[in-house]
Amino acid sequence: ALPGDYLSGVADRVGVRLEKLLLDNRDTLRDPDSPLAGKRLAVCPLGVSPPAQAVAPAPGPALDPAPAPAPVAVTILLAEPSPLESRATQLRSLLGLRAAVDRQGTLAWSAEKGADAGYCSFYGITCDTQGDVSKIVLAQAKLGGTLPPASVLNGLSALTGIDLGATSISGTLPSDWGALAQLEDIRIGGNPGITGSLLPSWAGLTRLKVLYLK
Structure with missing residues (x-):
């Protein structure tokens, strides 16, 4: 002390x-x-105990890895064009055709008359029960134009036949008409002004049954 x-x-x-x-x-x-x-x-x-040492907790059971998420099937629905849109597209195609083949102004086709499937009443036009253009027959009409490219007719998805025989059209056969695979009947004979031979690209017309070029 x-x-x-x-x-x-x-x-x-x-x-x-x-x-x-x-x-x-x-x-x-x-x-x-x-x-x-x-x-x-x-x-x-x-009676005074030494300070207790900290004891690490026993490791718990190993956790299983989380399962990978199951694949989810996704269905993508492509909206069909409305009847109004389809008719407007078909009318544009018909007016484009007139602009190409009718240099004489013979066809009285117009946007006003063709609205709301009114194009089904155009001269030379046949429509199916859905109001879709299925045939174009303008044979013997004095038109004097040229054949349009396939892009003009692309809006006529139900078109199966086109007859422009003896209409005084001229020029060459469009190389891209082979893309119009729905066509079954093409008649453009009787037009001496059309030159050239049948193109290999027309092999794309897999449904074609009638082809008249003479």
């Missing part, structure tokens, strides 16, 4: 209850408040 120490102060400093410190030194001390200078004290903090 240091000079000026008291038992109560030592007990506080070493963290031992005063009663236990006094009990352990009962042969040396009688008064807990008596000076301790020059005395040897037994300090036995019994």
